[in-house]
Amino acid sequence: MSQTAPGKSHRVGMTLMQLMDKFSTEAAAAEWFESIFWDGKRCCGHCGGTNTHETPNRKPQPYRCRDCRKYFSVRTGTLLESSRIPLRKWAIAIYLCLTNLKGVSSMKLHRDIGVTQKTAWFMIHRIREAWLGDGGSDDFGGPVEVDETYVGGKRANMSNARRKELAGARSARQPSPASRTTTRIRSGRKSSATWIPIR
Numbered sequence: 001m002s003q004t005a006p007g008k009s010h011r012v013g014m015t016l017m018q019l020m021d022k023f024s025t026e027a028a029a030a031e032w033f034e035s036i037f038w039d040g041k042r043c044c045g046h047c048g049g050t051n052t053h054e055t056p057n058r059k060p061q062p063y064r065c066r067d068c069r070k071y072f073s074v075r076t077g078t079l080l081e082s083s084r085i086p087l088r089k090w091a092i093a094i095y096l097c098l099t100n101l102k103g104v105s106s107m108k109l110h111r112d113i114g115v116t117q118k119t120a121w122f123m124i125h126r127i128r129e130a131w132l133g134d135g136g137s138d139d140f141g142g143p144v145e146v147d148e149t150y151v152g153g154k155r156a157n158m159s160n161a162r163r164k165e166l167a168g169a170r171s172a173r174q175p176s177p178a179s180r181t182t183t184r185i186r187s188g189r190k191s192s193a194t195w196i197p198i199r
């Protein structure tokens with residue numbers, strides 16, 4: 001039986017079953033990360049250029065940038081870089097980290113998704129860095145409810161044109177989905193929302 005009373009340590013917007021269905025294959029997880037990071041406009045993780053193409057047989061990487069001529073994937077320039085951890089595991093780890101109010105221990109993640117504890121620790125740190133930013137703090141002073149999660153590429157890796165486009169498209173209060181997480185912070189009876197940008 002599930003309870004949804006306030007203060008419940010585990011809030012679920014999507015059931016575990018739905019999560020498993022959504023990320024049933026690596027391709028499905030890659031597609032999801034691409035839609036989150038690139039917001040419909042594929043962008044090179046090295047230089048931020050958008051003049052890109054798919055590579056035959058997706059080798060050595062699925063995409064290539066015509067501007068800097070480098071190969072890249074959805075991992076390039078993001079928290080998923082330089083790890084061979086399957087994207088499905090990343091997606092599920094992000095879900096677990098952001099839906100557990102008290103955080104997830106590396107021991108729990110290690111057991112839940114079948115990676116070593118050291119890898120789980122690495123993943124948790126990457127997720128926390130991306131979520132909170134360099135100067136971030138996890139002291140929200142009350143229960144935090146995660147409504148949606150957006151994990152984006154680093155702005156530093158984007159081209160000036162792309163940055164301008166993102167800045168022009170949305171106000172500072174509503175950054176692009178490609179570079180934000182949103183959490184609803186509840187305090188007492190009042191419910192307010194704040195954007196937590198990802199660097």
Ligand SMILES: [Zn+2]
Pocket residue numbers: 044045046047048049065066067068069070
């Ligand atoms: Zn490039």
